[in-house]
């Protein structure tokens with residue numbers, strides 16, 4: 001999964017760094033560093049971080065609501081396209 005933080009929206013609240021410390025790290029008081037590649041095993045933490053961000057600055061490709069998609073299934077149809 002790919003993750004993007006809109007740093008224009010990000011206010012440095014650090015909720016994400018608290019909930020998914022493997023992915024988000026605060027650098028100084030307000031600047032956020034993050035890993036744009038999210039591994040499967042981090043997805044639950046990342047989903048919590050997305051939900052907790054007060055300004056909705058975090059977007060993740062392919063991340064559905066936690067628990068909505070069984071692990072390993074991306075919802076693709078085998079004969080699509």
Ligand code: SF4
Nearest residue numbers: 010011013014016053
């Ligand atoms: S929770 Fe949102 S506003 Fe806070 S540091 Fe993370 S991305 Fe920025």
